[in-house]
Amino acid sequence: MPAAAVYELRVYHAAPGKLADLLARFREHTIKIFDRHGMKSVAYWTPVDEPQKSDTLIYILAHPSREAAANNWKSFQDDPEWKSVRDKSEANGKLVEKVDSTFLALADFSPPPR
Numbered sequence: 001m002p003a004a005a006v007y008e009l010r011v012y013h014a015a016p017g018k019l020a021d022l023l024a025r026f027r028e029h030t031i032k033i034f035d036r037h038g039m040k041s042v043a044y045w046t047p048v049d050e051p052q053k054s055d056t057l058i059y060i061l062a063h064p065s066r067e068a069a070a071n072n073w074k075s076f077q078d079d080p081e082w083k084s085v086r087d088k089s090e091a092n093g094k095l096v097e098k099v100d101s102t103f104l105a106l107a108d109f110s111p112p113p114r
Helices: 019-036 066-078 080-089
Strands: 006-014 040-045 056-063 096-104
Touching: 006 019, 006 066, 019 040, 019 056, 019 080, 056 066, 066 080
Parallel strands: none
Antiparallel strands: 006 056, 006 096, 040 056
């Protein structure tokens, strides 16, 4: 990533009982669609301890810039495949109750992400 790159930390708070469905949606569809829209996945995590273990997905995306991030998210949200996947996966209710998003700059002393 270039020097102006930004990282986006995202925390998804799944609806009760929906974490497995959310993880399946990411595993089977979302990451591929992210790739198509220039959204580079750095890593994905699930907490080890309760209460977050049952309802939380944490991940980091890399974007070339904040402007690129905004454009990437817009093209992702407008993607017909994403809309179809989202609608099908939420046929029995929304999978996510809340999303926290924080943009981060790599500290000058940090090793670069792999």
